[in-house]
Amino acid sequence: MIPASVPAEVVYTNRHGVTQTVPVHAWDDDGYAVALWRGALQRAQSIEGFKEVRERREIIGVVPGGGWMIEWQVDGEEAAFADPVVAWVVYSDGQAVPIDTDSAGEAFPVTSSSDWRVYHPDAAPHSPAPSDEGKHA
Known part of the structure; x- marks a missing residue:
């Protein structure tokens, strides 16, 4: 895994239809964003309601x-x-x-x-x- 050196976030829609974000913690060996989701690191695309990965504005x-x-x-x-x-x-x-x-x-x-x-x-x-x-x- 490659640590996320540029702030990025995973955008998803929760079960209530609200758009939310979680930070990207790393990038896996295939280049996919990895985020902490329900106590485990997961590919962003596997997060329920996944919309996109984008640079996080600070x-x-x-x-x-x-x-x-x-x-x-x-x-x-x-x-x-x-x-x-x-x-x-x-x-x-x-x-x-x-x-x-x-x-x-x-x-x-x-x-x-x-x-x-x-x-x-x-x-x-x-x-x-x-x-x-x-x-x-």
């Missing part, structure tokens, strides 16, 4: 929100609401993800694919690109 830093806002569009409603971005999580691949809070004060990185946007109140308002001028919605 959090390398957290920086303040800096006045940025996150605006949420609620399904079926025209009105949106905005919250301050509490902080930004910075990952090893360079991506920065906003951290928002819920009504109970719990902080979480925004990974939802829901309708949301991030903006800074001091930024210039959105204006159409020159190629969009004259187009009607």
Whole structure:
């Protein structure tokens, strides 16, 4: 076995339909990812609900929100609401993800694919690109 020198993870769907991950511990002699599963090392492909093996992004830093806002569009409603971005999580691949809070004060990185946007109140308002001028919605 070859120890996993680059952080990688096995992605699988559990029996409740939730996508989860476990770290890759090594690569076997045939090049397959090996993970600790139910107390034993197993090939990733043999894990129930296996989806893929991918490089694992690691959090390398957290920086303040800096006045940025996150605006949420609620399904079926025209009105949106905005919250301050509490902080930004910075990952090893360079991506920065906003951290928002819920009504109970719990902080979480925004990974939802829901309708949301991030903006800074001091930024210039959105204006159409020159190629969009004259187009009607």
